[in-house]
Amino acid sequence: MKKLLAILLAMTMVMALVACGGNQSNDTPPAQDQTQDTPGDSAPADGGEITLWTYPIGDWGKEEKVKAITDAFTADTGITVKVEYLAYADGDDKVNSAITANAAPDLIMEGPERLVTNWGDKGYLVDLSDMFDDTDKSEINAAAMAACTHSNGAVYEYPLVVTAHCMAINLNAFKEAGADQYLDLEKHTWTTENFIKAVDALYAHFNAPVGAVYCKGQGGDQGTRALVNNLYGGTFATASHDKYTWDDPLNIKALEQLKSMPGIAFDASLEGGDEIKVFYQGILKMAFCWNIAQQLNPNLADTGAGLTANGEEIVFMGFPSESGTPALQGGIWGFGVFDNGDPAKVDNAKTFIKWMCDSEHTVDAVKTANYFAARSAAEGTDLSDIWADNEIMNEYQVLMPYLGDYYQVTKGWAGARTEWWTMLQKVGEGADIASTVATYAGNANANAG
Numbered sequence: 001m002k003k004l005l006a007i008l009l010a011m012t013m014v015m016a017l018v019a020c021g022g023n024q025s026n027d028t029p030p031a032q033d034q035t036q037d038t039p040g041d042s043a044p045a046d047g048g049e050i051t052l053w054t055y056p057i058g059d060w061g062k063e064e065k066v067k068a069i070t071d072a073f074t075a076d077t078g079i080t081v082k083v084e085y086l087a088y089a090d091g092d093d094k095v096n097s098a099i100t101a102n103a104a105p106d107l108i109m110e111g112p113e114r115l116v117t118n119w120g121d122k123g124y125l126v127d128l129s130d131m132f133d134d135t136d137k138s139e140i141n142a143a144a145m146a147a148c149t150h151s152n153g154a155v156y157e158y159p160l161v162v163t164a165h166c167m168a169i170n171l172n173a174f175k176e177a178g179a180d181q182y183l184d185l186e187k188h189t190w191t192t193e194n195f196i197k198a199v200d201a202l203y204a205h206f207n208a209p210v211g212a213v214y215c216k217g218q219g220g221d222q223g224t225r226a227l228v229n230n231l232y233g234g235t236f237a238t239a240s241h242d243k244y245t246w247d248d249p250l251n252i253k254a255l256e257q258l259k260s261m262p263g264i265a266f267d268a269s270l271e272g273g274d275e276i277k278v279f280y281q282g283i284l285k286m287a288f289c290w291n292i293a294q295q296l297n298p299n300l301a302d303t304g305a306g307l308t309a310n311g312e313e314i315v316f317m318g319f320p321s322e323s324g325t326p327a328l329q330g331g332i333w334g335f336g337v338f339d340n341g342d343p344a345k346v347d348n349a350k351t352f353i354k355w356m357c358d359s360e361h362t363v364d365a366v367k368t369a370n371y372f373a374a375r376s377a378a379e380g381t382d383l384s385d386i387w388a389d390n391e392i393m394n395e396y397q398v399l400m401p402y403l404g405d406y407y408q409v410t411k412g413w414a415g416a417r418t419e420w421w422t423m424l425q426k427v428g429e430g431a432d433i434a435s436t437v438a439t440y441a442g443n444a445n446a447n448a449g
Contacts, residue, residue, distance in 0.1 A: 047078030050348045053095065054109035055086050057161075057333045058370035065368050072364070073355050079348045099124055104338040106349045112147040112157055113408040115336040120156030126337040126346055127154035128353070136358065139375040144332045147406035151240070158353045159334035159374035161366055164399040165222045166328060167319055168290040170282065172312035174198065177205035177285075184324065188317050188398055192231050195320035196261070202285050203263030210285040212267040212275055213258060215424035218417040220272010220289035222329040224424060227288050228254045230319040230326050237407035244416055244448070247441035255433050266428025271421075282310050290316060291331070292371065292396050305392055318402055327404030333369065372400055412448025419444040 052070075059065035063085065070081040084105065086094060092114070098104045104124065108115065119125050132155065137145060141162055148157040166188075174180040179201040182194035190198070202210040213224055225246075229236055234251035237244050258264050270278065272289035279287035287294075295316050296305050306314045318326035334357065337349040356365040362378040363386055372393075373383040387393035410416065423440035427433055 047080075048344060048348050049080045049082060050107060050345055050352060051082045051084065051105040052107040052109065052352070053084045053086055053091075053105040055088060055091055057109060059368045060109060061085055069356075069361075069364055069368055072361065073352060076355065076361075077348075077351055079351060081352065095119070099338075102340075104340060106338060106340065106345045107352060108336050108338065109160075109333065110336075111331065111333050111408070112406060113413055115157040115334075116148060116150050117409045117411065117413060119338075120150055120154065120336065124338055125156045126339045126349075127156065128158050128337065128350070129153070129155045131155075131158060131350060131353065136375075139377050141374050141400075141403065143330060143403045143406055144334075144374045147332050147409055148334065151242075157332075157334045157336050158357050159332055160357050160362075161333050161369040161371035162374045162400070162403065163292055163331040163371045164328040164403055165226065165289075165291050165331065166316050166399055167223065167227070168279070168287045168294070168314050168316050170279070170285045170308060170312050171315045173202065173206070173210075173282075173285040177202045179205075183315075183317070185315065187324075188315070189324050189326060189402075190317065190320050191324045192320045192322045195231075196257070199261055199263040203261075206285065209265035210263045211288065212265045212270055212278070212284055213424060213428070214270035214272060214275045214289070215266065215268050215421045215428060216271040216274065218271070218421055220275065221417055221421055223272060223275075223288035223290070225420065226319045226326075226329045228258070230321045231257060233322060235405075237405070237410040239405065241407060241410040244410060244412075244441050244444040246420070246444075247438045252434050252437050255427055255437065259427060259433065266424060268425045268428060280308050282308050282312065288319075292316075292393065295392055295396060296370075316396065316399070318399060326402050328399060328402045330403040330406055331371070332374065332406060333371070334374065372397060410448065412444060415447035416444040419447070 054060050054066070063083070066083055066085075070083060074080050095104070095108065099119070108119075115125065132140075140159060144159040144162050148159050149155050169183070171180065174183065179198040182198040182201075183190050199210060213227070214220065215224065225236055228234065228246075228251050231254035232250040234248040234254060235245045237246075259266065267275075275284065275287055275289050276294060278284050295314065303309060303311055308314060318328060321327070335349075335353045337346055337353070339346070355361055358375070358378045360379065360381050362373065362375075362381065362383065366373045366383070366386060373386055375383060377383055387397065419440040423436055426436045426440075
């Protein structure tokens, strides 16, 4: 009898809305449908509306994919989500303009260099510390948790996904030159000593540079930083992220080693995307700008995943290190909440984050991003086998334990990137390496204030 009364009441409410003009948003499922789908659910038909602005993080930049998952969220909670899709070319300008006009979104999806070091540091974002208990902290990747936490202790980003940037090699070329003996293809790692031997073997066989330290601009510069830092164990910034340390003698040693190798070119005509194209064409035999997106579809190739234009096999590798255990640069993406002075909006935004990042629905949210879960489990749902149905994604997870420090949250980051690739250009031109490194690292620290 109670169910019948509930249904009759819901129908009466719907007819009243129609009689008043039916101005209900198309994004909000009708109250009638919610009653039928979830009888007895206490969630209101209209739980309010929140806005989400998202950068193009995997399929989170595609409207049809995002609508599917936000519609599911709305059906569960009654909270509608209005989404705006940002581009990296002008996204920061749009956000900053919205902040100035007191029209910032309720939620934003991006990485710690924007959410923590920029908008969080300036006091625009809500501290999400109350969303993490001891279980959450034990389940979330430690590097991701650290990167999402400001030096003041506030958490300005709730991490959803991570990835590891790496390098890649043309396995056919390595075999042809007899250099495959220097690879650990099971762990996808190699030592500095074996890297040097492999480059020498490749150069002797092909009589041309086989790898390029690209330095036209900042595109893909995570690859050159990781190459230099890993070779002899140098660092890029302090653990507290208050100073750049790439004038570390170990980095100078790495640059001197690279500059001395005829198989490695310092190329100021290439940045990361250009290097990938040349590698894909088979000219270079290794690429330092690589990640899972390229492995799945290098240069948007028609040849299939993990293959060059000539059908040669591409194998992803960690960067070479003396121990064979690399420290990889990572990508971390999640959600931040702008403090717009409306507690109800903040609560709804937190509900959205919990639904996406720590619930049974996290699998769908992660797969929409096409990266890897930032945590091992979400409210009892095991996330470790999330990509078991995708051979390449599943294999790529071998790199996740090698995620290193997320130093992109060091102050003055934008300026430091320019100093880095400009320094590489000078090294390539033949400038004294030690003094050049000291000059440009000093510039980065001066700009960081």
